[in-house]
Amino acid sequence: MGMRLFGLVGHPVGHSMSPVMHNASFKHLGLPYRFSLFDVGEDELSAFISAARTEMQGLNVTIPHKVSVMACLDSVSREAELIGAVNTIQFKDGKALGFNTDGVGCVRSLRERGVEVSGSSVLVLGAGGAARAIGFQMALEGADVRIANRSRDKAEKLAEEIASKTKRGCRALTIEEKTLARELAGIDVVVQATSVGMHPNTEDVLIPPRILRRGLVVMDIVYNPVKTRLLREAEKAGCKTIDGVGMLVHQGAASERIWLGVEAPVEVMRKAVYEKLCGGIDRGP
Ligand code: ATR
Numbered sequence: 478m479g480m481r482l483f484g485l486v487g488h489p490v491g492h493s494m495s496p497v498m499h500n501a502s503f504k505h506l507g508l509p510y511r512f513s514l515f516d517v518g519e520d521e522l523s524a525f526i527s528a529a530r531t532e533m534q535g536l537n538v539t540i541p542h543k544v545s546v547m548a549c550l551d552s553v554s555r556e557a558e559l560i561g562a563v564n565t566i567q568f569k570d571g572k573a574l575g576f577n578t579d580g581v582g583c584v585r586s587l588r589e590r591g592v593e594v595s596g597s598s599v600l601v602l603g604a605g606g607a608a609r610a611i612g613f614q615m616a617l618e619g620a621d622v623r624i625a626n627r628s629r630d631k632a633e634k635l636a637e638e639i640a641s642k643t644k645r646g647c648r649a650l651t652i653e654e655k656t657l658a659r660e661l662a663g664i665d666v667v668v669q670a671t672s673v674g675m676h677p678n679t680e681d682v683l684i685p686p687r688i689l690r691r692g693l694v695v696m697d698i699v700y701n702p703v704k705t706r707l708l709r710e711a712e713k714a715g716c717k718t719i720d721g722v723g724m725l726v727h728q729g730a731a732s733e734r735i736w737l738g739v740e741a742p743v744e745v746m747r748k749a750v751y752e753k754l755c756g757g758i759d760r761g762p
Contacts, residue, residue: 482532483736484513486525486546487539491516494700494750495537498729501749505742510534517542523549526566530573535736536566537729543606550575556617559642560610565732576735579607580614582728583668583698589727590719592666592694595619600650600657600664602683603671604631607698611670612636616643623664625650625657626671627683658688669697674705686710697721703755722750 485495491514499512515536517525522542526549529536538546543562547553550566553575557563563575584594597620601612604626615622616639624639624647626632632649639647650660661667673683679702686707689695695711700721708718730741 479509481508481510481534482513483510483535483537484515484533485537485539486515486517486522486529487542488516488518490514490539492701493539494725494753495729497749497753498726498746499733502729502733502741502746505745506737506739508737519545522546526550526573529566530568530571534568535732536568537732538564538566540606547575549573556580556614559617560613562606562610564610564728565735567735576732577610578728578731578735579610579724580612580617581731582724582726583611583696584614584618585727585731586719586723587666587694587696589723590694590717592717592719594666597621597665598663599623599666599668600625600660602626602652602667602669604628604635605671608670609635611668611698612639612647613643615668616640616645616647619645620666621645622647623650623660624648625652625684627652652684654685654688657684661688661690661693664693666694666696669695669699669705669707672699674707675699676701680706682706682710686714689714689716691715693717694719696724698724700725700750701754703751722747722754726750 496512503510551572557577560577565576567574599615599620600623624632624636636647636649673681693716695716696719697705698721711718726747733741
């Protein structure tokens with residue numbers, strides 16, 4: 478078995494957890510593969526993908542290339558096409574194939590904590606790239622999805638797109654406290670899918686925590702810090718909380734499945750990420 482190369486392409490990529498996670502997995506699987514970071518600007522992306530076709534087996538793609546990279550590929554999966562973004566590329570027989578594992582990563586991270594998305598009412602906070610992937614995947618899995626975002630028009634556009642493309646009901650909500658407080662009564666799961674609360678702005682929180690109620694599931698996709706202010710407040714309010722490490726690890730595991738055709742060692746990957754982020758396992762409540 479020869480050396481194979483994998484990596485993350487984006488700009489910037491310096492703080493990524495992906496090498497730690499994937500290299501721990503390759504080591505555990507006994508594979509002599511390496512996962513590296515590639516800081517590539519917009520004007521160099523196309524040339525980078527061309528070279529990668531012959532030199533690499535797979536790539537993860539991050540900000541700001543998740544949409545623009547699609548023009549460099551030979552084909553994209555149905556999910557990636559619906560979402561309109563690619564976070565995983567497989568190079569196979571000279572072809573570059575695009576996938577999106579962000580949404581599936583979120584769904585699996587909920588599922589492993591006993592939260593089934595199908596038939597649930599889910600509120601997605603945000604309407605950017607991450608929220609798109611999560612909103613589409615939730616709808617595909619049979620959830621009743623609502624979207625709330627700081628810019629109302631973006632929430633409405635995304636909700637309309639999800640409803641028309643997946644044929645599932647999807648509504649936009651305003652982010653006003655009164656509206657959210659009322660609507661939360663009918664919500665099972667809240668997924669915070671923006672960068673709000675991420676280091677260094679760790680005191681920021683997108684919705685007023687006082688509207689959270691006991692029994693609600695609250696997931697935050699931010700994993701730095703692992704316990705965001707939203708999760709701390711949700712915990713105090715008696716919610717079930719799920720941090721962003723689960724989604725990170727499950728999207729990575731889904732990418733490895735595409736590249737290698739094997740089940741990735743999720744617990745090994747999780748341990749490596751927690752060690753890097755906070756010096757040890759912290760699964761929260
Ligand atoms: P990503 O790919 O990480 O989702 P993005 O596509 O730039 O990033 O989207 C950022 C999301 O975070 C958007 O939903 C954005 O809200 P707007 O559409 O109103 O801009 C949200 N966001 C970022 N910073 C925010 C802040 N300080 N307050 C509220 N929402 C914020």
